[in-house]
Amino acid sequence: MMVHRYDDLSLLLVLQIDHSRVAGLLAAHWGNSVFAEPRPYLSMVVAAQEHDCGWWNWEISPTLNAEGYPPDYHGFWMAPGTGVIEGPEDRARAWISFYRDGVDRVREQDPYAGLLVLMHGTGLLSQGHGVRPNLPDMRRDPIARRFLDNREPVRVKLLEELRQSQEYRDFASEEHLWMNFKLLEIYDQLAQFISNRYPFNRTSRKTGPKNAIGPVPLAPGRDDTTLNIDVLDEKRAVISPYPFDVDPLEVSFPARVIPNRPYAKREDFLRDFYKAERVTVTYTLHSP
Numbered sequence: 001m002m003v004h005r006y007d008d009l010s011l012l013l014v015l016q017i018d019h020s021r022v023a024g025l026l027a028a029h030w031g032n033s034v035f036a037e038p039r040p041y042l043s044m045v046v047a048a049q050e051h052d053c054g055w056w057n058w059e060i061s062p063t064l065n066a067e068g069y070p071p072d073y074h075g076f077w078m079a080p081g082t083g084v085i086e087g088p089e090d091r092a093r094a095w096i097s098f099y100r101d102g103v104d105r106v107r108e109q110d111p112y113a114g115l116l117v118l119m120h121g122t123g124l125l126s127q128g129h130g131v132r133p134n135l136p137d138m139r140r141d142p143i144a145r146r147f148l149d150n151r152e153p154v155r156v157k158l159l160e161e162l163r164q165s166q167e168y169r170d171f172a173s174e175e176h177l178w179m180n181f182k183l184l185e186i187y188d189q190l191a192q193f194i195s196n197r198y199p200f201n202r203t204s205r206k207t208g209p210k211n212a213i214g215p216v217p218l219a220p221g222r223d224d225t226t227l228n229i230d231v232l233d234e235k236r237a238v239i240s241p242y243p244f245d246v247d248p249l250e251v252s253f254p255a256r257v258i259p260n261r262p263y264a265k266r267e268d269f270l271r272d273f274y275k276a277e278r279v280t281v282t283y284t285l286h287s288p
């Protein structure tokens, strides 16, 4: 859940599962004369769209932090001290369930997308397997270590299945998977940049992706590049170089408006959470 100030009296809540769908839209429109369309296209879109779908486990009925507020996604586990769920071990277990159950759901529908979502989940604990050095390195945490060790045989099994599959084997080389993993991490980071600020030009958030995002694959065999995001006003940003097939690209996501106050009881918060006014936030991305 991404928590924003909406106005003097209200907060705006954006669910991770809705942020995830923003990433899916970015993937669906990715590709033009400079950037290669992702391949396999449908699996890449599903991987992006569902990369954080496991947060459903918690977002259907969220808990409060120690101060009685709905918690922002940063600090849920990997920046301990925000008290999202009682005790750091409980927070860790909840988080782990997101990337265990989410991966399992996706792989049943699409094994290629499942492998990439698995790599995303393990990457969140290991600085994106090297491509997201700004993430905390959790590999020495015992719960994280256990999760990483448990997921490794699943990764190996999925990879073997893909390499024996007529449909996926052309896209299952180390090189191609690595390119697609980097693309998925870019879709995630750009989708975070879009959905973790409201309005678009608010600069108060210090967590999450910055205005320059990389490494961004251009096409097989080409050097990676960096995307620069220049927010123009409350609703528009210029992306350079521009990776999409339409210009501008309109991106919308749903959000909930709730009172900006601490809750003594979770049930009271949940009543407001379920009754909350729904708003649609719409931003546009433009070429330079």
Ligand SMILES: [Fe+2]
Residues within 6 Å of the ligand: 019, 020, 051, 052, 188, 192
């Ligand atoms: Fe994400």
